[in-house]
Amino acid sequence: MNFEKEQLLELLAQIAPNRYLQAVLIILLFFGLAKIIDVIITRVIKKWIEKTNLKLDDQVLAIFHKPVFLSIILFGLALATERLEFKETINFITLGGLKTVAIFFWAAAAARFLKLLLNLVSHDDSRFKLIQDRTLPLFSNLLILLVTGLSIYIIFLVWAIDLTAWVASAGILGLAISFAAKDTLANLFSGVFIMADAPYKIGDFIVLDSGERGAVTNIGIRSTRLLTRDDVEITVPNSIMGNTKITNEAGGRHEKFRIRVKVGVAYGSDIDKVQSVLFDVATNFPNVCKIPKPRVRFRAFGDSSLDHELLCWVNKPVLRGKVSHMLNTAVYKRFLEEGIEIPFPQRDVHIQSASADNADIDLYETDCR
Secondary structure (H helix, E strand, C coil), X not given: CHHHHHHHHHHHHHHCCCHXXXXXXXXXXXXXXXXXXXXXXXXXXXXXXXXXXXXXXXXXXHHHHHHHHHHHHHHHHHHHHHHHCCCHHHHHHHHHHHHHHHHHHHHHHHHHHHHXXXXXXXXXXXXXXXXXXXXHHHHHHHHXXXXXXXXXXXXXXXXXXXXXXXXXXXXXXXXHHHHXXXXXXXXXXXXXXXXXXXXXXXXXXXXXXXXXXXXXXXXXXXXXXXXXXXXXXXXXXXXHHCCCCEEECCXXXXXXXXEEEEEEECCCCCHHHHHXXXXXXXXXXXXXXXCCCCEEEEEEXXXXXXXXXXXXXXXXXXXXXXXXXXXXXXXXXXXXXXXXXXXXXEEEEEEEECCCCCCCEEEEEEEEC
């Protein structure tokens, strides 16, 4: 590489003896080279790749196209800087800045490429069982941290910063931070465990022990976000999510959610007819799943009614409130049509006179159904 660079400088010295003119020629040369490679990539390689059935090669080309183009230009600028023979300090700062820009673009490209590979291997359950859709955010965040840390390390080397003192200071500083930011660290580790264990995933409807219910919209390192049915976003620290009881309504064998419609009918009603009407209402309801089939259960002899329960399923937990409302309305209208009475508590007070020798009045109450 040094031999080729010396040959290039000798050739430029023959063309233009002035070093400033040589620097301009170097910049123009590498800019032209970058444009030629850009044309080759966009007009030749890209068209050839578009003919293939794979989407991966298109995405890889899109990721590394810009870093390659910029790297050629930055290399030309660095070579021109060396040719100008600035003072050592100016030369060091200029080259360090150019290298830092190159590291930034290549680190961003590497992060995008690794994310692309993660998405690819997450769909191959037979070979990569650990990397799945539910653990993808965890590995994605870890890769970003790895690429960021490696990039910072290389930047330190570029600027000739001694890492020994930094490592020693980082140990003392880390100890102080661990005490000062224990809540933040608790959220961080809880977020990692949540992503690994995956008690819920994005899109699931969950109910917290404190009563909040909503759809999971984001699982981050620090917190989990829920969107309630009131379109209000709730941010819950992961340390709380990791130490509370969570009901995942979208979990289990399938995402279908069972709703219960409780209704009581008057004593003396034809319970066979009641059960048939309830089953018919649920069976012909458009938002109720056909599989599993709706069920009707005679639950108890209540104080005022014969208590029945209609059990049916909806495709998603988000439909619970809407379908419950519509089913209650449909059941009430159908009961009116069929002449089935829905009772309400009534209380009669009977006054019975005592014997003539005792003027006390015995009052007692009975429930009339």
